[in-house]
Amino acid sequence: MSDRRPYVRPMPRDWWARRPFRHYTIRELSGVTIAIYAAVLLSGLVALLQGPAAWEIWRGWLASPASLVLHAVLLVAMIWHLRTWFQILPKTMPKLVVGGSPVPQRLITLIGTSVAIVCSTALVAFVLWRPF
């Protein structure tokens, strides 16, 4: 028998939709849009296997305004993912020590983001300047 009535902090069921957690939820859901992009590629693979006629239909859809809008949304989400991914990186990796002093988190974020910009730019440059 105990009169103990410990304080239980109230936690609304929709806490994930409220500040300050909303930012976190948006970040997590931006990760889900990456699968939507992968699904677009997967549908192309299915069309390719079905033959030239199916491939042309898929290609036509890819050039349609609906596809442009979808890819614009996916692009924004992907940029958000890239930005937040390297913001979390220094918080999830073991502390990096160089020359006896820890590397600042901001520097790790800056380096990661720069490497990503170089990688994506290199990919686009390769496609643009490769003679097809």
Add this chain to the structure above:
Amino acid sequence: MPHAPEKRSNAPIFWLLFGAGGTLSALFGVGLILVTGFLAPQGIGVAPEALSYENALAFTQNWLGKAVIWAVISLFFWHAAERLYLTLKDMHVFSDTGRRLLTYGVAALVTAVTAGLLLAIGF
């Protein structure tokens, strides 16, 4: 009393796939979307025949092309799976088994289907 064998967590495997997909998409995702969503289909800076059936087939029949396609599609799905799984857990939707099937289950299925499609397309 005999010691029961320690139950190992399978979480690290999912975390590894999540991290691999997150890093791959962070590094190349923006470039990929620009190329496959805008430049190639609109013919901006890229010849219209770049996306021809023959070219797409040649890329997909190449072992390196296959590896790239398989890695991008499956790892992107594994990344989304982990994030969606944890978010659904936060939102208290579905049972834990249901959440696992919807996220890890779909990612595993996509990984297998993509491998099957790539093999069916041949070399």
